[in-house]
Each structure stands twice: as structure tokens, then as C-alpha cells.
Amino acid sequence: MRNIAFVLTIIFCWLPADARGNNRQIYESYLNDVAPKIVETIEEYVKDGVYIHKLKFLSRILDGQEVIIYGILAKPAKAGIYPGILMVHGGGGSADAFFPQVLDWAKRGYISFCQDQPGICSSKHSSSGPETSFIRCAGDPNSLSSFSIYDGVVAALNGLRMVRSQPEVDTSKIGITGPSWGGYMTTMISGLAGKRIKASFANYGCGYYDRGSHWSAGLEQMNVNDRAKWLDTLDAGRKASQITSNFFVTSPTNDFYFWPGAIMATYNNITSPKNICIAANVSHVLDFPGGTKSSKKGASLTYMEVQWMDYHLKGIGSPFGSCTANSVVTREANEVRVRFTYSGVNPAENTEIWYSYGETPYRSNYWKSVPVISEDNGIYSGLIPIYETELPILWYGMASDNLGTDGREYSCSTTYQKIDPLSIGFTAKERRNEAFAEDFEGLLTRWQKPYAEKYSGKHEFNATAAFSGSKGLRLIGEQTFRCDGLRGEAFNKFAKGFSMWVKNPGGTNFDVKLMAEEPNGIRHYWVAHQINPKPEWTKLFIPWKTFIYEGNGTPSVKMLSSRLGQLRFVTPLNSDIYIDNISTIER
Missing domain, CATH: 3.40.50.1820 (Alpha/Beta hydrolase fold, catalytic domain)
Structure with missing residues (x-):
């Protein structure tokens, strides 16, 4: 896909699309x-x-x-x-x-x-x-x-x-x-x-x-x-x-x-x-x-x-199967149960339910899967946790036929679905803190190089960069490395910044950045410069107030808002930086 230089935007609408366009x-x-x-x-x-x-x-x-x-x-x-x-x-x-x-x-x-x-x-x-x-x-x-x-x-x-x-x-x-x-x-x-x-x-x-x-x-x-x-x-x-x-x-x-x-x-x-x-x-x-x-x-x-x-x-x-979301969503304690139905010639060999935040920038969302149980008549369900009761959740269900002796291999899903927790019995007072924590031990799909950006540096998840456990993040050379799925509106309610363990054998500076994206796709960056971090393991505390806006004038969106999407690390040439155990600091 050629990156034609136009500013980005998004207008998400769940209503039926305008069916005009008959000019032929x-x-x-x-x-x-x-x-x-x-x-x-x-x-x-x-x-x-x-x-x-x-x-x-x-x-x-x-x-x-x-x-x-x-x-x-x-x-x-x-x-x-x-x-x-x-x-x-x-x-x-x-x-x-x-x-x-x-x-x-x-x-x-x-x-x-x-x-x-x-x-x-x-x-x-x-x-x-x-x-x-x-x-x-x-x-x-x-x-x-x-x-x-x-x-x-x-x-x-x-x-x-x-x-x-x-x-x-x-x-x-x-x-x-x-x-x-x-x-x-x-x-x-x-x-x-x-x-x-x-x-x-x-x-x-x-x-x-x-x-x-x-x-x-x-x-x-x-x-x-x-x-x-x-x-x-x-x-x-x-x-x-x-x-x-x-x-x-x-x-x-x-x-x-x-x-x-x-x-x-x-x-x-x-x-x-x-x-x-x-x-x-x-x-x-x-x-x-x-x-x-x-x-x-x-x-x-x-x-x-x-x-x-x-x-x-x-x-x-034979025809592909299909997935249809159940319109009824039920509350179970601090979670909601969602259901979808799979219909097909052959039973689904694998089923999944994924969810993400509904207010954050879509290109920076982080989708998480939940355990799925099989009910009667091709119905599958899963429980999605609710933390911010006043903010929406997106989800979808998916079924797959894995490659086997029949030669078939395909996947299908429901369409994107939206949940409003307040509409199913949650109250504003029931919100819970959902801390951001990353020890690099689990699934790391939220960590990637920015799409369509080219850098000579490389990253590794390995034991060399681990402060504790079996893996940490190692950043070698010039690059930007991003983490999706930050929820700024939630952070604004309970957190005062980030902490992380850092080791800097390369002896260079590096930047920690936060990225927010307007609905029209315009991106804003705030930076906290990390000057000469120590060559031995050191715990860094980075309060929100140390992040400086990189643009001109006053940004049109707040840093800790629903438009926050990414945490980024920016490293220079000749860098060799180890990072582990990143977390929000609660007030």
C-alpha cells in the first residue's frame, strides 16, 4: 500500500450506511x-x-x-x-x-x-x-x-x-x-x-x-x-x-x-x-x-x-460457515457475557472471542482474547471484564476450520460489536482501576515497530534484557518501538505516571513518548527525555508532568484523554538499552 500523504481521520458509525451512490x-x-x-x-x-x-x-x-x-x-x-x-x-x-x-x-x-x-x-x-x-x-x-x-x-x-x-x-x-x-x-x-x-x-x-x-x-x-x-x-x-x-x-x-x-x-x-x-x-x-x-x-x-x-x-x-453475534449481553458480577452463534456444514474446530476499548484510537487498540465455552446449538460465549463502566467496549467472535485431511482451512467472524456497560446495569461508581503492567513474559503482540516507518535498529525480547523473569525488551540502534492499547481517560483517574527498570550499557540517551490521535487521524506526541540512564539496572519514575508536548501551541486533545493510544520508545544510533517491568504508578 503506497503511503499517499494525506492527513488521517476516522468517523466510526454503527448506524446503517448511507446507501446512495447510484451515479453510474x-x-x-x-x-x-x-x-x-x-x-x-x-x-x-x-x-x-x-x-x-x-x-x-x-x-x-x-x-x-x-x-x-x-x-x-x-x-x-x-x-x-x-x-x-x-x-x-x-x-x-x-x-x-x-x-x-x-x-x-x-x-x-x-x-x-x-x-x-x-x-x-x-x-x-x-x-x-x-x-x-x-x-x-x-x-x-x-x-x-x-x-x-x-x-x-x-x-x-x-x-x-x-x-x-x-x-x-x-x-x-x-x-x-x-x-x-x-x-x-x-x-x-x-x-x-x-x-x-x-x-x-x-x-x-x-x-x-x-x-x-x-x-x-x-x-x-x-x-x-x-x-x-x-x-x-x-x-x-x-x-x-x-x-x-x-x-x-x-x-x-x-x-x-x-x-x-x-x-x-x-x-x-x-x-x-x-x-x-x-x-x-x-x-x-x-x-x-x-x-x-x-x-x-x-x-x-x-x-x-x-x-x-x-x-x-x-x-x-463446501460453503464457509458464518458467525452471528447474539444481541443479548448479560452482566455477571464485574464482567459481561457475550455470545455468538456459528453456523456451518462442519463444526468449528476453534473459536475465539476478542475485546478492546471502544473509545480509544482504532489503529492503536490492543485486542485481548478471553476463554470461550461451548453452549448448545452452535452457541459460544465468553466473559469480558469491565473496569471503566462509563466507557464502551468493542468485541467480536470468531470461528476457524483448521487445515486437516479435508483440505479446508478458513476463518469467519461476527462483525464488530459494541457494549455500553451503563446500559446493562453498571453504574459510574463501580469503575475499577486497570493498571498497565508489562513484564514481557506473555504474549507480546501489542509491541511493534510503527507501521510504514523505517529504521535501521532492531529489537529483541530475551533473557539478556530481563531485570526479572525470563525476558525483557532490548532496543539496539536507531528506532521507534511502540506499545498499543493505552487507556488515557482511565489513567487520568488513578495513575500519576510510569515506572520501569532500565539498563543502559550503550551509554546513550533515549526518549519515552506518548501518542494521542484525533478522530481525523492527526497525531500528537508528548516526550519525556531520559538523559544518560545508568549502565546498571535502575528504576525510573516518569510522572505525567515530565512529558512535554512536541507540537506548536496548545494541543487540541489532552494527553490523558480517550485519544491516547501508544507508548513509544525512541532510541538513537549506537544505543543498547534494556527495559523491563513497566507499570503505571497509582496515586
Whole structure:
């Protein structure tokens, strides 16, 4: 995913999405099965039983200049009728980058195609046309068709025409899949194409950019009328109500680009058969069974998309199961019991319930799992602890079919759910302190390098860095290292700062930072400089009052507020710092 430089924002909404977005007029010329004109054959050959055609086609003409798009077509060399797959790459990608997937789908018995998509393409792509950027390209700046993302959509629509026009393709069995920006494009093309697509699989990407995405602030910069026109015509979420395909979407909870509000608004607007799976504590990764780490996925991003297409387009295998949250949440002492139902051809082999704070920044949330018990009729439940009774909790349930002798491996989940403790009998006076404590002995998924930030330093969790127990955190060289899941509004009620044990054999300074994020994605940092910590183990006390705001003027959010999300350590070159036993200091 290319990091296009726009300020971030999120607008989380649990209400049904705005179902407008029926403006299809500027796409009508491309909503048919007439193949685009091939203007050049780059390469054409047969390899490993697959016919491969690398080509360029005329996508459209803009201000007298031809927009020429490069693409790769692959199909089984053996005569026959086959289902078709359109692949849509993500930001910074290209058709060439997706060539292994194009080839893999053809080897699996599909006619496959992938094209460059202007506006979200790598600078190394092989297409040509007007200069592009995310917001506008050459042409009338008041025309929606002058947005470069429009050229990306048109290129994908022409790719669909290319697939459906192949004489060997079964046009009743067409699928589309893509990650990130390709997930946006999967949603967009599925909505525009309607019944011309039977199965869709969107990894991470979605529509409703104005409800929580990396590009929300860019849209906010438009005037009200221009923004409304852009959303009505170019936002994939507004087209989701027109989807008729069998649709699957995946959602990493902490995705840097596509946030839960946008995912849910898009998902709620889809009325065709649909399914979802959420992945906890990751960004642009799907670490559940059948996801990005599956040994069976081949060149595809996930094994689940292969099984999804095989079932819906070939009739191979059996349908995925699904999870539905029970709307009744009950209080049990200082906890709440949540339930979900799994329905499927085969029983779930693994079930999970995850929860997180509902008021904190979504990209900085830390999701925790709770023990799950099986009840009757496919119902599973778990207890979620409640500490801050006036603040919301998010949760979801998940079921998996692990890879076994049947060859199936997939996961599914409920949608994101929200709990308001006050509405189920808790009172404000019942709040409890939830201390932050980290000894580095347990699961360490909340500790990561910041997404999309590059540093030469490295980190280790090992015995060398342990003050007590078997592990501590060792930071070597220049880097930023973050911890997600801080709850500032709670800290403000009972804590006065942090304590931690530190050893500094490298002899350098380092910084401790706190990060808060506004709903529009603007981030604020406060820093507490640690000057020449001692080379032997020393317990540091860092009161809140020692953190200094790094921005100009007065911050628009308070440090200890619901917008607090991360603790960060920033180390310089030549550093070697050991950290262990971090905790909040109670007043």
C-alpha cells in the first residue's frame, strides 16, 4: 500500500450506511462485455500448460490523449470452458507485480487477468497516459472523470470486459479479488458490474473513505458539494448496495489505511450473501487460519480466497460457515457475557472471542482474547471484564476450520460489536482501576515497530534484557518501538505516571513518548527525555508532568484523554538499552 500523504481521520458509525451512490452515468460505456481494443502485444507464449499474453489496451481517451493500460492475461492451454478471475492490485502495485498470482489462478483452472490501475499504481508500471495523482490528473478539474482514481476504476472495468469477452470463459462464473486498494476496487467493480460478477473477495480494502480511512482528511479538504459528488460517484461504499455477488471481506483491527468504521459502513450496505473475518492486532496482515500465512495459498494472498472462488465458481468444496453475534449481553458480577452463534456444514474446530476499548484510537487498540465455552446449538460465549463502566467496549467472535485431511482451512467472524456497560446495569461508581503492567513474559503482540516507518535498529525480547523473569525488551540502534492499547481517560483517574527498570550499557540517551490521535487521524506526541540512564539496572519514575508536548501551541486533545493510544520508545544510533517491568504508578 503506497503511503499517499494525506492527513488521517476516522468517523466510526454503527448506524446503517448511507446507501446512495447510484451515479453510474460516467461508467456506462464500460459496463458491457465488449473487449477493449488491444493496441500492442508485448509477449505471448505457453509455459507449464498456461497460455500467457502480456498486452496493452486502450482504456479511454482523455483530452485527446490515449490512456493505454498494460495487463496480463493467462488461461489454461488445454481447450475447455473455464471460470474467470479478475485481479485488482493494491496501492503501489502493478500487473507485473501480480504476475505470479495471474499464473497461479490459470494453473488452478481459471482464465485470469490483471491490469495496471492509474492513481494507485507503482511508478514502475508499464501503462501510459496523462500525469496522475490521487486527487486529480490532467483534464477539467471540475470533472469527476479528471480524478486519477477514475482512470483506475475504468482500467479495472476494462479488465473485467477483457475477462468476460474471452471465448473460453463461462460468463456466469466470474470472480474478482484484490488487497488494500484492490479491496476498494473489488468493492467498486462488484457494485458497478452487478450480476456480471458471481464471487468477490476483498482483503482489507473497502469504501466509505469519509467514515474512517487514510484518505478521509483529503476528502475533508474539498468543499461540501465537490466532496458529495466524489463520494456519490467514486466511493466504493456507496456502490455496495448494488453488489449481487457472494462477497467476503477481511478486516485487520489495526489496519493503517482502512479503519473499522469504513469496513462496517461498507459491509452494512451490502445486501447480497456476505461474510467477514476480523484479524486482531495486525495491519495489512491476516494471521488467522486460511489467511496470509497459510501453507496452501500458493501465490495468492490467502488460501481463503482460493476456496471461496473454487466453491462459488466451480462448485468444489463446501460453503464457509458464518458467525452471528447474539444481541443479548448479560452482566455477571464485574464482567459481561457475550455470545455468538456459528453456523456451518462442519463444526468449528476453534473459536475465539476478542475485546478492546471502544473509545480509544482504532489503529492503536490492543485486542485481548478471553476463554470461550461451548453452549448448545452452535452457541459460544465468553466473559469480558469491565473496569471503566462509563466507557464502551468493542468485541467480536470468531470461528476457524483448521487445515486437516479435508483440505479446508478458513476463518469467519461476527462483525464488530459494541457494549455500553451503563446500559446493562453498571453504574459510574463501580469503575475499577486497570493498571498497565508489562513484564514481557506473555504474549507480546501489542509491541511493534510503527507501521510504514523505517529504521535501521532492531529489537529483541530475551533473557539478556530481563531485570526479572525470563525476558525483557532490548532496543539496539536507531528506532521507534511502540506499545498499543493505552487507556488515557482511565489513567487520568488513578495513575500519576510510569515506572520501569532500565539498563543502559550503550551509554546513550533515549526518549519515552506518548501518542494521542484525533478522530481525523492527526497525531500528537508528548516526550519525556531520559538523559544518560545508568549502565546498571535502575528504576525510573516518569510522572505525567515530565512529558512535554512536541507540537506548536496548545494541543487540541489532552494527553490523558480517550485519544491516547501508544507508548513509544525512541532510541538513537549506537544505543543498547534494556527495559523491563513497566507499570503505571497509582496515586
